[in-house]
Amino acid sequence: MLRRTHLYDFHVRKGHMIEFAGFEMPLWYEGTVPECKAVRNSVGIFDTSHMGRALVSGDDSTAFLNYVTTNDVAALEVGRAHYSVMCNENGGIIDDFIVNRLAEKQYLAIPNAGNREKDLSWLRTKATQFKVEIRHVSDEVSMFAVQGPNAQKVLQEMCSEDLSSIPRFGGRNVNLDGIKATITRTGYTGEDGFEVFTWDSPVEQPSKAVTMWNAILDHGKASHIQPCGLGARDVLRLEAGMCLYGHDITESITPLRARLGFVVKLAKSEFIGRDVLAREKADGPKRVRVGLKLLEAGIPRAECDILKGSSVLGKVTSGTFSPTIGQGIAMGYVPREYSKTGERLDINVRGKKLQAEVTGFPFYDTSKYGWQRTQR
Amino acid sequence: MNDYEVPEGLYYTKEHEWVKLEGGNCRIGVSDYAQKSLHEVVFVDLPKVGARVVRSQSLGSVESVKAVADVFAPISGEVTEVNAKLADTPELVNQQPYGSGWIAVVKPSNLEAELKNLLDSKSYADFLRTQVK
Secondary structure, three states, rough: OOEEEOOOHHHHHHHHHEEEHHHHEEOOOOOOOOHHHHHOOOOOOEOOOOOOOOEEOOOOHHHHHHEEEEEHHHHHHEEEEEEEEEEEOOOOEEEEEEEEEEOOOOEEOOHHHHHHHHHHHHHHHOOOOOOOEEEEEEOOOOOEEEOOOOOOHHHHOOOOOOOHOOOOOEEEEEOOOOOEEEEEEOOOOOOOOOEEEOOOOOOOOHHHHHHHHHHHHHHOOOOOOEOOHHHHHHHHHHHHOOEEEOOOOOOOOOOOOOOOHHHHHOOOOOOHHHHHHHHHHHHHHOOOEEEEEEOOOOOOOOEEEEEEEEEEEEOOOOOOOOOOOOOEEEEEEEHHHHHHOOOOOEEEEEEEEEEEEOOOOOOOOOOOOHHHOOOO | OOOOOOOOOOOOOOOOOOEEEEOOEEEEEHHHHHHHHHOOEEEEEEOOOOOOOOOOOOOEEEEEEEEEEEEOOOEEEEEEEEEEEHHHOOOOOHOOOOOOOOOOOEOOOOOHHHHHHOEHHHHHHHHHHHHHO
């Protein structure tokens, strides 16, 4: 039996459904291309309730999360969030997620949909020496992402709190059209935007979540808010250079190879995977994740070989057509010596060797798209 | 099959290509069902003029953002023309799958025998009914 979110009826009525990570979810409503454009140019809304919500609280919650994740939780202020990864003893990534510090001793982590149970069981196994309580609240809290340059405008209409005062990766409790919610200035699109958590909103009693969703759609009408499916979500995150767990990062890839070194804080207290990561950092990772932009027409896909001349350097881990830049884009792993921006490589796309260039992230021009153009 | 257009006078494959006989040549494209299944065509990989194509083998692809569909040659022969407009306007495949969204023209090498493998519009419409719940 596939799982459903609070918005299942809406999705079935309006969307083209697929199975994703054990859930029945919309792939698109209007189409992946117009949905991507809505988010880059105005605003889109995504149902992300298939993702996990894990509440970690208790006296040792900071020490515990600092032990199981690589970023420095102790440095996180209350009301702020950061991106982080959880590694195994070999430095391989168990999952990547946002950690929100809700209170001095309470955190909300957002595991990937496909890793909900794995993460929770890993956390519980590692928690035995710590005074913490771990609650799996995925099915009690709904979660939507409102993303795009007009996201703030839409949500501001629904509440009296000044949303412009929320910095990127900041959050606060608000009343949206009278419904209690926590919103955070986070997302998976590269654009400015918010993630909206509606508390006490069990999936078996979806009416509160549905009311919230419809209220956001109503207030977004003037901005032509577009419901967006997983197709647009995947394209937008790839354009922004963000990893998709299970494709671009796995348990056999370290955060340093994935170029996520900015969340690995070796100077903090002991954490799982530290020794391996410290050694890899000293030596330099042998293979690294790169962005690749095709220099000719074609669409690279996952599993395509990346070549230099006739030698295979690695494989594409994610690839797509980018509606924003109108080109085929990809990410994949290559030996570090081939990872410099501007390096010319080839990608074997369905038997044709197509020229590609190593590029930085994001793929788009940040003076035209992305949160950088509107936020400090 | 009310949801999908299946013009009469064309030949079809179970892989959802169509063939239009034009004098001695065959114009090839993908059916309305194929374009609707892909939804938004953003790229068409065309064969080269002069290429030899073999029935049931891929001669190119029609791609959406998230999916790739092979275009299988319905007929063996030599490619004499390709629809170069699709390089800049691949959406023609969605807009007019049987018209300006055509893919290629093939000069057939074994038309009479291979034509027997193709479906007429009625048989193809019947086949579509079995594909759609």
